[in-house]
Amino acid sequence: MQKLSAQDIEQAMAKLPEWQLDAQRGAIRRRFQFQDFSQAFAFMTRIALYAEKNDHHPEWSNVYNRVDVTLTTHDANGLTQRDIDLARHADEAARAHSG
Amino acid sequence: MQKLSAQDIEQAMAKLPEWQLDAQRGAIRRRFQFQDFSQAFAFMTRIALYAEKNDHHPEWSNVYNRVDVTLTTHDANGLTQRDIDLARHADEAARAHSG
Numbered sequence: 001m002q003k004l005s006a007q008d009i010e011q012a013m014a015k016l017p018e019w020q021l022d023a024q025r026g027a028i029r030r031r032f033q034f035q036d037f038s039q040a041f042a043f044m045t046r047i048a049l050y051a052e053k054n055d056h057h058p059e060w061s062n063v064y065n066r067v068d069v070t071l072t073t074h075d076a077n078g079l080t081q082r083d084i085d086l087a088r089h090a091d092e093a094a095r096a097h098s099g
Numbered sequence: 100m101q102k103l104s105a106q107d108i109e110q111a112m113a114k115l116p117e118w119q120l121d122a123q124r125g126a127i128r129r130r131f132q133f134q135d136f137s138q139a140f141a142f143m144t145r146i147a148l149y150a151e152k153n154d155h156h157p158e159w160s161n162v163y164n165r166v167d168v169t170l171t172t173h174d175a176n177g178l179t180q181r182d183i184d185l186a187r188h189a190d191e192a193a194r195a196h197s198g
Contacts, residue, residue, distance in 0.1 A: 037156050041147045048140045057136050061160035 001073055001080040012084045019087055026078030028087060032067040032094050039097050040065050046093040047086075056082040058090075100172055100179040111183045118186055125177030127186060131166045131193050138196050139164050145192040146185075155181040157189075 003026070004012065013021055019028045034040040040062060047069075051057040059070040069090060071083040102125070103111065112120055118127045133139040139161060146168075150156040158169040168189060170182040 037147075038151060041151075045144070048136075052137060052140075057163050059160070059162045061158070063158045064156050 001076050001082055003076045003078040009079055016087050027070050027072035029070045034065045037064050040067050043093050043097040047090055050089050100175050100181055102175045102177040108178055115186050126169050126171035128169045133164045136163050139166050142192050142196040146189055149188050
């Protein structure tokens, strides 16, 4: 997996408006909020299955209804298409598990 | 739920040798390590079900095969029996999901 160029990242971030770029670390971050723990963990389970299937896993933390997700590709020492795909999947899963 | 006394905590910690006490915050912490993400998330799922059933949830983070768990009772502003029970459950679940 190849590291994305600055231009690739810029284009990808335009479609991920709720994610924040940590350019120095080569990572993106988003906080997800749900109604309760049950919703939050349902979301986490969706991400876990996707992550395992694609062999690309998030760094994440959870406190009750809140899930903080950080994505980076350790092997590439920065952002790759896998991070962008996982971020997009997380956004979709969050919509499905809200409300 | 009542905050545990210093003596209660001391007795409880004697049975939780792998947990660290943060006396100032009124919290206990343990790092769990598994073989891979699949094991780690299986463990997290067990904890999630227990937490939801008992309406007492962990603060936790996960990076691949590692799960860091912090337990405290926000309503009591410190440690209660619920934290001790959840810690014990986590220890048992970790044994079941290792190897």
